[in-house]
Amino acid sequence: MARKHASLKRRLLFQYCEGVKNFRPWAVNSFLCPVCLEDFSASKEEEISVAHIIPNASAGKAVTLLCRKCNSFFGANQDRWFGDYLRMRSAGGSLFDLPTPARLTALNDTKVAGWVQRRSKDGPIEALVIRQTVPEDFDWKSIQHCSITHQFYDKYHIVNVGALTAAFLAYFSVFGYSWAKSWAANIVRDQIRHPSEQILAGFCFRVPAHKGNSLGVAAIGGEILCPYAAFDDRFVLLPPVDWERFYERVRSTLPATLRWQLFGRLPEELRKAVSSLIIGDKLLLGRSGLPSPGELCVYSPSFETLVEVRRTIDPRGAAPESYQEIQLS
């Protein structure tokens, strides 16, 4: 298993180093972390790590590469919350039925730390509270009618940033540096590197109709067209090329109808996906004929080098009849 992991890492490293040459032809064995944009020599493998696009804790299989620092940072911050959230969803949506106990953050509005779980279906809910975290004057009798504040209380922003991070990494995995170095990726990067700050708003919606994990094209209110990534019920919108104040525009069109057409499901199918979108005369996303992150797929004016389209793009985009549709409010 370790050997398989090491060969996967080496293969990805080779692909990304080739990708760097697309905009820095002089670079030799250089890996650029798509998150912090720092350079790493491919020979220093210990500074580069395999990163799960969807947190490992929720059985995410698709991977990409990040510098070790960025990977650990995500793991200790948004990935932890997003992973737990996805696990809760797959456990049937109830916090009490998680395979490992859920974190408890308050009892009857008093801040405490502990865990809560139901060991069997329809069994009693058991709460385990760390005594040291309970204030001395806590009224234990009050918990006969107990309101439990669960771990996601107040954490939806960070759960959504976890989904945004997964979206960023998924697009990097498929489109390589042409995505990571695009203007659109800049504002996303700013948010995922500061997960507890609210830098962006309106980038993530709940869509009860969506199942599974996928990337594709979304249309909002018939006027905005953009790339999306969806993970279970979290639907993440990514900014198209040249759209300043994109998220403000999205919010101002609500309520609206959200329609989407998927390129494919994560992980491997996506790498082979044909994906094209034209806005006006601008190409937003192209296609990756080969599963190489170095292939040019995203057009952006901020891309450092001349854009070269290596494959013919299907200008028709997504077929309208294959859209799914829900109402956003």
Ligand SMILES: [Zn+2]
């Ligand atoms: Zn990094």
